[in-house]
Amino acid sequence: MNILGISAGFHDAAATVIDRHGDILFAGHSERYSKRKNDKNFCTPLIEELENYNPIDTVAYYERPVMKQLRQWYSGQGIEWNRLSVKKNIHDQIGHANWQDVKYYKNYNHHLSHAAAGFQTSTFDRATVVVIDAIGEWDTISIWGAEYDKHGKAHYTKLWRQSYPHSIGLFYSGATGRVGLRPLDEEYILMGMAAYGDRRHAAVMQDRLIAHEYDIRFRENLHIGLDADFMPGTSDMDIAAGAQELAEQLILNVMTRAKKFGWSDNLVYMGGVALNCAANSRIGNYFENIWIMPCPGDSGSSLGAAGLVWGRRINWNNAFLGHLIPGPYPVNGALDALLTDRIVGVASGRAEFGPRALGNRSLLADPRGKEIKDQVNEIKRRQKFRPFAPVILEELADQYFDMPRGWDHSRYMQTIARCRLPDLFPAIIHHDGTSRVQTVPQDGSGIRELLEKWYVVTGCPMLLNTSLNIRGEPMVNNRADADRFEQLYGVQVVS
């Protein structure tokens, strides 16, 4: 009997199925099936996919509906009475499917689900867990001591919390809205903009907004965002830079506090704020070993909720856990297209769990020279200031990038690193000289084999890697999506 964890009803609905050996059978996002970005609800094709993983006897929800509704009532959002029941929440999402084996409906605290998704997929026997997000039920920041007992059961001791409305995530989302971007979606663009602004604006922001820097207490409730006239006359780039710097300082204060508990030198870091790869590059000064599960936001908590039912270590291999496009990785097809056209789409194997394309749903290109950025941008049409990311053979990463302390590798694009040869690879270098690096170990993956062959032929151990998606849509999921991509952009997608 398998366990289904679900995260749904707020944003970016996701499902994870694990078995009673701790193997992850499936983990995927509803948006990839419905084609609606950040889809907050389950959709029929996802539910049909999940039916491949029956029998499921337990369904676990990633937060506590009653606690959350209470907080929403407190913050003036009103109560949706019909969403107070866990079973009702779950049935709203999956109710019309064939779930005759389901006997148990469970739910867990929002931050505990984050913590479990991180700790139980890590290799650590004991870890300090830090969760930083916008908000769950009440908690906005939590620090946990996590360990396994002699029977292999995971235990979590809550060491510290900060609660609503004091929230680093809400502050960062507020700044995202202040510059005209979509909060809870486009924070990564704000992070990219920060490289163009002056970080010293953080000082003014801190004076205006922060009541206590170490305790992470704000002067005002930023749930409704930052006023349009907050710091008038300040450019969007400076707002972004100030917000990024202030967020980093606050995150580092949390890390200082977490370290002081002395629980462990292993850090598990989770919550949506853990997607901020610029901030992540600075946390290696605090802990010896770092694990951020590649889907650290709320969608990853579908895995956390299932993990809490299982209660033990989860066998983590890689992030390729979603929809399967069968067949071997098209190494030779991709290589030929790269050598001929300098650009190729790959849609092969299981889709990535988490927001990053890591090689199975990727648009890959030759990273050398100036022109390639414009060529890829013809397709992506993203803001010109945003660079693309490199994917590189892990053992050569040091030669090309100055990896920050604590990050001898970056397998899920979770940190930035300064490029040592910026003139050779302008397409993958940001304005501040950094790149969001993906390093690929000798893991038998298709992208690894492709990089190896590319290196042999060209002497270049890296490729440009960006997500394979039609503009305005989530990442390509199945072969039909890949066919549409080919037709729209005239770029070959190999499977």
Ligand SMILES: [Fe+2]
């Ligand atoms: Fe969260």
